[in-house]
Amino acid sequence: MNKAVLLPKLSINGIKQNSTVYVPYMLITSFSVFVFFIFSAICDNEILYDLPYAGYVIILMEVGRVLLGIILAPILFSTHEFLVKQRKNELGLYNVLGLDQKYISMIMCLESIFIYIATTAFGVLVATIFSKLIYLLLLNISGLPVDTEFVGSLRSYEATIIYFGVISLVNLGVSLWQIFISKPIELLKSSKKGEREVKFLGFKAIIGFLILALGYYIALITELDSMIFIHFFLAVMLVIWGTRSIFKTGTIAILRWMKSRPSIYYKKKNFVTISGMLYRMKRNAQGLANICIFSTMIIITLICTLTVLTGEDGAVRFNYPMDAEYRFSVSDFNTREKQESFKGKVEEIAKLKAVKVTDYKEFTFQKIKAYKKDNAFLNVASYEENREDVFDIRFMSLADYNRIEHEQQTLEKNEVLIFSKGKDFVHDEVILEGKSFKVKKELKVFTIEAKEERNMVDETYYIILKEQETIDALAAKFSTSSSTLSQKDELYNIHFNIEGTKENKDLLIQDINTYIDTTYGHRSSGYIEQWRQETRSMNGGFIFLGIFFGIVFSVCLVQMMYYKQITEGFEDKKSFEILQQVGMSDEEVKATIKRQILIVFFLPLIFAIIHIIFGLQVVKNLLGVLNLYNDILIYTCSGVVIIVFTMLYISSYLFTAKAYYKIVKRMN
């Protein structure tokens, strides 16, 4: 037969005959193409750039594309490695039968080209069909107008074709290199040697355990401060390292211990399992550790995604306990007349727009910055410490406080009420620039502010004093330096809630804002729905990323399980044949396989769940960055995610175990 016919035929045949390994590889590659193309298409869609509130989404999508580029490459490389290993025998046979290495290389090239074209075409085709739909999904969960046009860009095709072209080239290079360095006889014969014994096992196991414990410790003590991301990554790295190390050493140590006890080892149900696991424990451990790490990643991604998705309302309310707020400089807004006229205007517009303004709260505070040391607040000018210890202090009069809270608190001249937005103040006494005050009560609830003890990003203290004169004197004391940082600022605040349809509420705020532009002394304003939209745009981007990466990680997980099962299936095939000849019944073989797979597959899941339990503290703090402080919600989401994931895990276990059975099952 002509070589021009034979070689393509051999390559196609090679793919067909090894469909157990090729089909999943091609599916994963197509899937990667699909995901990559979708992200590229979204990033390259220029219309998105003109949308209001789309800034966060664009940034997150760009981040997603880069992350995908980083994550997909090693996954495709490792998947391909399995392939090469499986094919070595066949190619060795061709070589022995007299097919030159040159032609073998050509077969490999043809194969790579064929797979590349097929997977890229398929992935891009499916992605093109679904990109519009997925784009709409993104717009929808980000609260962006869904009627925005979607324009496919040639650039995304280009990027996809180039990216996967490079990956295919690298993979082809690896195959060729593997074939050229090995002799035909080596290609034919796979090594039967067991792995070498691990030295210093106990010592290494303890080190691994300590690393993991340190990772857990960091995860547990970490607080919601500016170091949170660094701590998070540190904990993640340590846990990954510790997991790898413990899987490697710990499992071997346990297996060895079991092997050393005849009463355990020489039992029908343990014998084959223990020796089989020990035989390839190192490689096995690596696979298991990876499965564990991916499972953990998936669970954490999904917990965050689900919490962000369901916790939006709480997160938005955290910044806006009341629907709308307006601030004015007291110096410009100091007459009762002006205040009344503003209130009148608000009510007038409200009537016009068919909404009801409720809980109208007006109050004044003196805002200064102070350096906090234990229970003392000091003038910032006198300290050059880092900014972390500098806090916002708002002095408020008791009269204002009692009015907005509908309370009848009383204070002596040297007494204060204190409210902290973040961590509790705790002390019984507060020293303000050298002057001591007794803390009569630390307030835990405040209508105009939400409190969250874990919040260390936005730490503001409200200090309520009896007389305005004292407040003014104190504010003056704190703002003696010339730096703008220490300038005192006296503000008149108006907070209120609105009842009505969202549309009408928006109209009310719109009109008030127009009116305010003509009013003197307006400093700032805020409206919950506007903030909600911003939050949703950002959260929507996160949710979209979470969903996609959750899927990508899951696909990787299934792929790892599948390839692990089938490589072991091929390895174990002969062993189970021998076992049956020696007198192991079909049922016993099945039971042994079941047991082996069960241990091997549920160990990572159990470890992943332990990781999650310890990691939840960090997750909670990370979500705190997005103002998600609802612990009950986070725990509920975690529970739901773990249950759903376990179900998915079990079904992928069943699916891959089936592949294993199919290979191991006797051929007669």
Added chain:
Amino acid sequence: MMALLEVKNLNKIYTTRFGGTQVQALDNISFSVEKGEYVAIMGESGSGKTTLLNLLASLDVATKGEILLEGKSFATIKPSARCAFRRDHLGFVFQDFNLLDTFSIKDNIILPLVLQGEKYEVMQKRLEILARQLNIEEILPKFPYEVSGGQKQRAAVARALITQPKIVLADEPTGALDSKASNQLLELFNEINKEGQTIVMVTHSTRAASHASRVLFIKDGNLFNQIYRGEMNDKEMYRHIANTLTVLQAGGGDNE
């Protein structure tokens, strides 16, 4: 006295996968093996000797006829019990040893006992005796890939013997060994046979067969001839077998 193993009118017909043609692998074979006998079955490739061994090993089921072990017909054994039957009554030695790479030599040998659920002390005791007898005490802790072919085959023999089977079935046991290791193995077979172990060995090595007390020749699924050792020594036996094989190959069969 009842024969240990009786084969009566054994037929095996293979049907190709898509129906169509049928291949008669065994055609009405009958013979019996007495306790303590050492029987070699010879024949060319494709003569049906592997089919016969598979039937004797209860790995396959006959189309017609029956096999009786101590008067008990294989056909009466339920498929689910076949495995346990094989484990308890038969020992196997294969051409390519079939040792498990995941087990040490020791664990490979006692594997059948573990599957039987035997006590560890019993395993240990039987292993000690066998290991001494087969001279493999040193390699017990090693793994199959760390020892020579001859040692592997002796380990495989030990594994076959450890259940104290009624019959040892050997399939080309010298096929993968060099001549020195082959001779050692054949001597070992003689030794265990002398101690009363019944052996049925399939081979196409004249040398291997010349050690047996009786040789059956199979051609095209038929029992062609058999030679009893009687008073012959190994050399005479060898010549006799070689002559018979020449006749066999020259075409003295009914099917020519």
